[in-house]
Amino acid sequence: MEGGGLKGGCTAHAPLHTFEPLRRTALNRVFVVVYSCALFALLYRHAQMLLYSTTLLSFSMTLSLLISDLVLAFMWACGQAFRMRPIRRKEFPESLKRIMKEEDFPGLDVFICTADPHKEPPMNVVNTALSLMAYDYPTEKLSVYVSDDGGSALTLFAFMEAAKFAFHWLPFCREHNIMDRSPQVYFASNYHSWSPEIEKIKMMYENMKVKVEHIVDKGEISDEYITEDQQRQAFNKWTNGFTRIHHPTIIQVILDKSNDKDVSGHCLPNLIYVSRQKCNSSPHHFKAGALNVLLRVSAVMTNASIILTQDCDMYSNDPQTPLRVLCYLSDSAIQSKLAYIQFPQRFHGLNKNDIYASEYKRLFQVNPMGFDGLKGPNYVGSGCFFCRRALFGGPSASFPIEVPELSPNHVVDKPIKSQEILSLAHQVAGCNYENQTKWGSKCGFRYGSLVEDFYTGYRLQCEGWKGLFCHPERAAFLGDVPITLFDIINQCKRWCIGLCEVTFSKYNTLIFGSHSMGLLMGLSYSHYAFWPIWCVPVTLYSFLPQLALLNKVSIFPKLEALSKGGGMLKGCG
Ligand SMILES: O=c1ccn([C@@H]2O[C@H](COP(=O)(O)OP(=O)(O)O[C@H]3O[C@H](CO)[C@@H](O)[C@H](O)[C@H]3O)[C@@H](O)[C@H]2O)c(=O)[nH]1
Numbered sequence: 001m002e003g004g005g006l007k008g009g010c011t012a013h014a015p016l017h018t019f020e021p022l023r024r025t026a027l028n029r030v031f032v033v034v035y036s037c038a039l040f041a042l043l044y045r046h047a048q049m050l051l052y053s054t055t056l057l058s059f060s061m062t063l064s065l066l067i068s069d070l071v072l073a074f075m076w077a078c079g080q081a082f083r084m085r086p087i088r089r090k091e092f093p094e095s096l097k098r099i100m101k102e103e104d105f106p107g108l109d110v111f112i113c114t115a116d117p118h119k120e121p122p123m124n125v126v127n128t129a130l131s132l133m134a135y136d137y138p139t140e141k142l143s144v145y146v147s148d149d150g151g152s153a154l155t156l157f158a159f160m161e162a163a164k165f166a167f168h169w170l171p172f173c174r175e176h177n178i179m180d181r182s183p184q185v186y187f188a189s190n191y192h193s194w195s196p197e198i199e200k201i202k203m204m205y206e207n208m209k210v211k212v213e214h215i216v217d218k219g220e221i222s223d224e225y226i227t228e229d230q231q232r233q234a235f236n237k238w239t240n241g242f243t244r245i246h247h248p249t250i251i252q253v254i255l256d257k258s259n260d261k262d263v264s265g266h267c268l269p270n271l272i273y274v275s276r277q278k279c280n281s282s283p284h285h286f287k288a289g290a291l292n293v294l295l296r297v298s299a300v301m302t303n304a305s306i307i308l309t310q311d312c313d314m315y316s317n318d319p320q321t322p323l324r325v326l327c328y329l330s331d332s333a334i335q336s337k338l339a340y341i342q343f344p345q346r347f348h349g350l351n352k353n354d355i356y357a358s359e360y361k362r363l364f365q366v367n368p369m370g371f372d373g374l375k376g377p378n379y380v381g382s383g384c385f386f387c388r389r390a391l392f393g394g395p396s397a398s399f400p401i402e403v404p405e406l407s408p409n410h411v412v413d414k415p416i417k418s419q420e421i422l423s424l425a426h427q428v429a430g431c432n433y434e435n436q437t438k439w440g441s442k443c444g445f446r447y448g449s450l451v452e453d454f455y456t457g458y459r460l461q462c463e464g465w466k467g468l469f470c471h472p473e474r475a476a477f478l479g480d481v482p483i484t485l486f487d488i489i490n491q492c493k494r495w496c497i498g499l500c501e502v503t504f505s506k507y508n509t510l511i512f513g514s515h516s517m518g519l520l521m522g523l524s525y526s527h528y529a530f531w532p533i534w535c536v537p538v539t540l541y542s543f544l545p546q547l548a549l550l551n552k553v554s555i556f557p558k559l560e561a562l563s564k565g566g567g568m569l570k571g572c573g
């Protein structure tokens with residue numbers, strides 16, 4: 001990307017970031033050559049066997065072997081692209097202060113997506129939001145937007161409670177310099193010493209938790225919990241005809257940085273609840289649709305130049321994360337083409353040896369380093385900081401957008417709760433707003449695949465944007481893995497369908513991808529896009545040995561046959 005060796009964005013004294021190639025790269029390249037020769041020999045043998053086969057049985061078995069091994073060889077070849085130039089990066093947030101004052105930090109809009117209060121408990125979503133609101137970042141530059149695709153009053157209620165708790169929690173984190181800023185994680189850990197102050201804030205948290213869990217269990221908010229008129233007005237929007245798939249837009253500014261100060265007098269970040277309009281007649285495009293609504297609503301309200309997209313089950317595990325991001329974004333050498341900075345998805349609650357292999361370490365931690373040495377990692381949906389501009393056209397040309405207020409250059413000069421801002425925000429969150437616009441095709445998060453993250457990152461990189469992989473030792477975010485077999489199979493099915501949608505479109509990673517980004521990037525993306533075809537060799541290989549045994553056919557060469565130089569098998573020949 002930026003040349004070889006140990007390099008980085010340098011100031012006069014210390015670098016903000018460096019990177020170095022991994023040591024085994026040369027060895028990997030030699031291995032690829034040797035192993036490719038072996039693969040060609042194997043495929044040659046299969047082809048020869050096919051030509052010499054005499055019975056239908058031996059023919060079909062050899063053909064199955066040939067197909068399986070062709071698929072395996074193709075997947076292997078794609079995977080090797082990651083090993084051609086893997087790099088490891090390091091950033092030095094402590095050097096940041098020397099070149100940048102806090103007043104000059106860019107704005108940061110955080111997007112959290114949730115879709116179902118029963119599958120994604122509001123208490124978890126609230127913990128994610130609190131951990132992000134408590135970032136070590138100037139609060140007047142920070143806004144947190146919550147997209148509720150479940151359109152649930154329970155989620156809104158949970159956030160109203162969370163806002164009250166934030167008045168105490170944020171100054172508490174700052175004063176005690178706490179690392180675990182998700183209250184649930186902090187109070188579950190037992191390393192902090194007891195003090196009356198900790199006990200007091202823990203009580204507050206427990207009270208909130210009991211209240212929220214109680215209303216979620218009951219499925220409705222009883223009158224006793226609604227204390228303010230403003231709250232009552234908000235909940236009145238849940239009228240009789242309101243369902244999760246058919247309802248009007250609800251936008252609620254829960255915290256407003258220009259008015260709300262925490263108990264120590266510091267301003268609080270904006271906290272905005274958004275449930276976009278849903279109607280049976282127009283497609284909602286799942287998470288990509290939700291993110292595009294947030295992109296527009298946030299443009300109208302705050303229009304920060306950096307956006308963090310976050311799944312509701314992924315809390316922040318390190319309050320310094322945005323400073324790491326600034327180490328890259330403030331480097332003018334890479335700024336102009338940089339679309340996003342991806343952190344790995346890491347998970348908590350796995351047992352030490354991860355016996356169910358839920359960590360997907362290769363997918364989320366190893367392969368992205370390989371991508372990073374080329375044009376950058378794929379976007380994985382959560383833990384990713386975008387430059388807003390990247391979602392509005394290519395690196396050299398952005399196109400005019402239908403409403404000037406949505407443009408990334410627009411400066412918001414009205415209070416967030418003003419009537420003009422609120423009515424425009426409602427308008428851009430409507431379900432028919434995107435008709436006849438470029439949203440989802442050229443602008444914003446891209447539609448057309450169930451894996452909108454993979455597809456969006458891919459399309460951005462095809463346009464010429466670059467990504468960057470940031471993998472600090474302490475996990476920046478920690479999330480949940482699916483824990484039931486049903487959930488895992490469902491996730492797997494969703495990913496496979498989404499990837500097939502990309503593979504069988506005109507944006508095929510092998511053809512379009514290699515053409516736009518070069519062969520290695522095309523192969524790397526194909527390693528994911530073609531992931532569903534693993535099922536071909538896995539299925540064939542699980543039946544072949546039994547069939548061969550039953551029919552007394554041997555499918556692997558015998559040593560003596562090989563030493564005679566023929567390689568033909570008695571049974572199959
Ligand atoms: O209509 C929808 C569906 C989902 N979501 C949210 O999208 C996120 C991811 O959905 P989930 O069902 O948890 O999918 P996973 O397979 O666990 O997620 C992985 O795969 C997705 C699709 O590739 C990515 O979007 C995610 O970021 C990535 O973590 C969650 O926060 C949901 O609340 C919505 O907002 N609206």
Ligand SMILES: [Mn+2]
Nearest residue numbers: 311313480482
């Ligand atoms: Mn998930």
